[in-house]
Amino acid sequence: MLSNHLQNGIETAKLVWSRLPNAEEDAVELDEFGVLRRSDGTSVESESLDYEVIENYAYREEQAQRGKLYVGYYIGVKWLFSLLIGIGTGLAAVLINISVENFAGWKYELTFSIIQKSYLAGFIVYVLFNLLLVFSSVYIVTRFAPAAAGSGIPEIKGYLNGVDTHGILLFRTLIGKILGSIGSVGSGLALGKEGPLVHTGACIASLLGQGGSTNYHLSSRWFQVFKSDRDRRDLVTCGCAAGVAAAFRAPVGGVLFALEEVTSWWRSQLMWRVFFTSxxxxxxxxxxxxxxxxxxxxxxGSGGFIIWDISDGQEDYSFSELLPMAVIGVIGGLLGALFNQLTLFITSWRRNYLHKKGNRVKIIEVCLLSMITSVISFGLPLLRSCSPCPEPEPNSDIDCPRPPGMYGNYVNDDAIRNLFSAKTVHEFSAQSLLTFLVMFYTLAVVTFGTAVPAGQFVPGIMIGSTYGRLVGMFVVSMYKKSNIEEGTSKVASMTIVSVIHISLLFRFMHLYALLGAASFLGGSMRMTVSLCVIMVEITNNLKLLPLIMLVLLISKAVGDAFNEGLYEEQARLRGIPLLESRPKNQMRKMTAKEGCGNRKLETITARDAERHMHLNEAHFYFDNHTCIFFPGCLRYPVCNVGKATLKVHQIASGALIVSLLYCCFMFEHHILLVMVHSITLQHLTDTLLIFNMWKVVCFPRVVKIADVVSILRGNKHNGFPVIDHSRNGETLVIGLILRSHLLVLLQSKVDFQHSPLPCETRGGHMPIRHNFSEFVKPVSTKGISINDIHLSSDDLEMYIDLAPFLNPSPYIVPEDMSLTKVYNLFRQLGLRHIFVVPRPSHVIGLITRKDLLIEDNEGSAAIELQSTSV
Ligand code: ATP
Known part of the structure; x- marks a missing residue:
């Protein structure tokens, strides 16, 4: 009965989950796991960017019209934009800092004035003030700019790796990030503003690159110069460097951060621009x-921007100190890896349980966290007596020694300054440092992943400098002890050396704090060169460079033994398909042919169907590459494009039971082996398994409009080979057509023709009725969808010749090329699609290095304009 139902119902194309509503900005929100979801709960998939130049006729036409003047103008605009990105990001950083410090200043003035009369009232005001700030931040993020939550670095890393995550570079994300950071940092949560500043810089760069925000009518045609994802990628790289440079006042660190941590492709021309922006x-x-x-x-005033100048004093260290410093590196690696693991665990718990309940829960969660943080930051210093108070430092708000980090307003920067300071040697007892370490580590882990803009640099530095200082204290006590023991037995000279050494250690214990900070960041974020330079720039002390290098190398190596870096883990968690710089080992044994069409098992449950369709009836759309299995009994290869209408309760009852299912069958020379393991009874009773069969979806050169529509509706692919037939009937691949380009053609309709013949056959020329800019899709938003396009029945009966619009030179590899080689090609050229073809039989030429040493008549400017993304 069920089979009849299915067979009768199959009519038109597409799986139910590919019929998502259009990606309207308003319908999208960030879920608990950082995954953007539409209002119906479906996830917005990330798409790849087209970093490759699509050399279609429109592009070639445009290139031919460009003279040297245009090339000069184009390069000039790139430099102008680099300047504007620098100014914009710098101003955004200043705005955030001024606001944070003023809010926090008012908070402390108010709290201290009330505390004179009543401690309790002061405490309540303090908590409420923080609550207000944090509420404003979380409200803005959840209601207005969901993509502004978190640091944004994993998403930007993904973008620069070629993955477009919806919403990360929108105007409202920028506003949400700036306002949200002010609230979250000002409220004293265990987070920093550095990651958000990287995201802010990237948003500013991207918005400039696309000529402003069209959604908010803030765009200008004068700025709409850049037409490709590749140009925008370069600007976003400048924005990331600018963010770090602004956050730490570390311009070289910013350049290296962009190079080491976020970008996947780097060119020397880009280096100069990034350097200039920083x-x-x-x-x-x-x-x-x-x-x-x-x-x-x-x-x-002078505070706010991270700079802990510890250049005063004479930093010296002995060989024997290298051991405790190496220990700091090991501790940093262990605590950093643990931090990554715990945040991973908590984020996934949040996703699966807590945040499923909606925005209200996210708001309550952050408010609760703020209250807990306020209670700790207010209450902890009270546990310790304040006498005797040391001489207050100039420009310091510290009036007596209390646990670090508990100075409220200056909870981050000033606490670290004290930990790094050589003048506060005696102020922190081991007990308060330990208490603070445990408290702050816990708060940092729990705060990570909440729905507010949050950076991990400052929490990392706080944690690291605390245990660094603890290790320093331990080393001093060890030296003291050994000195007392040895004092009686050893020669006097030795004792004098030890005494001098102890005094040095006391004087330079802040070095341990600094090394601790570097080690924790290295152990968690796994950066080396950039972090090293950032640490040197923010401490203004070049002599420490070798020590920081040593500690970073150790902490990174230790951390790598346990898990991936924080940003890589988070990117993976958020479903961002990052291509790392090195291919996986098993790829060496695989060929290109084996690698393509790599599919995952897709399942849909009756409950999903109910949720999506809000009906007791679900519409399932299948294309000719879809097979349906009801576990264990029947298989329905759907060979014609069709639609199935199934009653949800029928799916539930129809899905029968097997505990282990192996399906192996042949389909057009491709073998699909599917293994379904240990399915629980509950899962089986309401699960319909749908397997997509792999077969390349191609377009003929001249194609009927109805077929284009049906194919585009029938799958989610973004690139299609276009094939033609030679006179002797041989099938030729003539290029690659992008879905976005097909949609532009369908929408404009101007290229529709009545004849099913190519234009040359009919004696015509290649028609160029489009500018290249028409094919450019907006940044970080999904372009039009096939469901937005309305075509009459007459339109559907017409044809279109795809030859002028396709990319005639896609990258092609032979089927038996190793997947490692394909990976390297793909990764290094920043590709989106590669065709795999049978081993070609004809050679028409051979290119060597010498063929590529062509005299450059146009000048380097033209190279800049047309260079590939390598
Ligand atoms: P991206 O997702 O990177 O933007 P895309 O959307 O073109 O690119 P997907 O549809 O996500 O690619 O690719 C998913 C799987 O489908 C891959 O295994 C790929 O080999 C396969 N695939 C992609 N394009 C086609 C096609 N035209 N015909 C058949 N299979 C395809």
Missing amino acids: AVVAVVVRTAMGWCKSGNCGHF
Whole structure:
């Protein structure tokens, strides 16, 4: 009965989950796991970017019309944009810092004035103030800019790796990020503003690259110069570097951060622009700070931007100290790896249980966390007596020694400054450092992944510098002990050396704090070169470079033994398909043919169907590559494009039971082996398994509009080979056509023709009725969908010749090329599609290095314009 139902119902194309509503911005929100979901709960899949130049006729036409003047203009605009990105990011950083410090300043003024009368009232005001700030942040993020949650670095890393995650570079994400960071950082949560600043820089860069925001009518045609994802990628790289440069006042660190951590492709031309942008940021920030010093910015004075100048004093270290420093590296690796693991665990728990209940739960969660953090930061210092107070440091708000990090407003930067300071040697007892370490580590782990903009640099530095200082104290006590024991037996000279050494250790215990900070960041984020330079830039102390290098190498090696870096873990968790720089080992044994069409088992449950369709009836759409299995009994290869209408309760009862199912069958020379293991009874009774069969979906050169529509509806692929037939009947691949380009053609309709013959056959020329810019899809938003296009029945009966619009030179590899080689090609050229073909039989030429050493008549400018993405 069920089979009849199925067979009768199969009519038109597409799986139910590919019929998602259009990716309207408003319908999208970030889920608990950082995955963007539409209002019906379906996930918005990430798409690849087209970093490859699509050399269709429109592109070639446009290139032919461009003279040298245009090339100069194009390059000039790139530099202008680099300047604007630097200015924009610098100003955004200044705005965030001024706001954070002023909010926090007002909070402390108010709290301290009330505390004089009543501790309890002061405490309540303090908690409420923090709550207000945090609420504003989480409200903005959940209601207005879901993609602004978190640091944004995994998503930006994905973008620069070629994956477009919806919504990450929108105007409202930028606004949400800036306003959200002010609230979350100002409220004293265990997070920092550095990651959000990287995201802010990337958003500014991307918005400039696309000429502003069309959604908010803030765009200008003058800025709409860049037509390809490749150009925008370069700008976003500049934005990331600018973010780090602004956050740490570390311009070189910013450049290296972009190079080491976020980008996947790097060119020397890009290096200069990134360098320039970072330098601009440094100037903007410095100018703003100079202006603010004269009291123009309220509570914002010299603080705010991370710079802990510990260049004063004479940093020296002996060979024997290398061992405790290496120990700091090991501790950093262990604690960093543990941090990554715990955050991974908690984020996945949040996804599966907590955040399923909606935005309200996210808001309550963050507010609760803020209250707990406030209670700890207010209450912990009270547990320790404040006498005797040391001489207050100039420009310091510390009036007595309390556990670090508990100075409220200055919870982050100033606490670290104290930990790094050589002048606060005696202020922290081991007990308060340990208490603080446990508390802050826990808070940082729990705060990570909440729905507010949050960076992990400052929490990392806080944690690391605390245990670094603890290790320093331990080393001092060991030296003291050994000195007392040895004092009686050893020669006097030895004792004198030890005493001098102890005094040195006391003087330079802040070095341990600094090394601890570097080790934790290295152990968690697994950066080396950039982190090393950032640490040197923010501490203004070049002499420490070798020590920081040593500690970073050890902590990275230890961390790598346990898990991946924080950003890679988070990217994987969020479903961002990052291509790492190295292929996996097993790829060496696989060929290109074996690698393509790599499919996952797709399942849909009756409950899913009910949720999606809001009906007791689900519509399932199948194309000619879809097979349906009811576990264990029947198989329905659907060979014609069709639609099945199934009653949900029928799916539930019809899906029968097997505990282990092996299906292996042949389909057009491709073998699909499916293994379904240990399915629980509950799962089986309501699961319909759908397997997509692998077969390349191609277009003929001249294709009927109805077929285009049906194929586009029938699958989600974004690139299709276009085939033609030679006179002797041989099938030729003539190029690659993108879905987005087909949609532009369907929407404009101007290229439709009545004849099923190619235009040359009919004596015509290749028609060029489109500008290349028409094929450019908006940044970080899904373009039009096939369901948006309305075609009459007459339109559907017409044809279109795809030859002028396809990319005639896609990358092609022979089927037996090893998958490692394919991976390297794909990764290094930033490709989106590669065709796998049978071993070609004819050779028409051979290119060597010498063929590529062509005299450059056009000048390097043209190379800049047309260079590939390598
Ligand atoms: P991306 O997702 O990177 O933007 P895409 O959308 O073109 O690119 P997908 O549809 O996501 O690619 O690819 C999923 C799987 O489908 C891959 O295994 C790929 O080999 C296969 N695939 C892609 N395009 C086609 C096609 N035209 N015909 C058949 N299989 C395809």
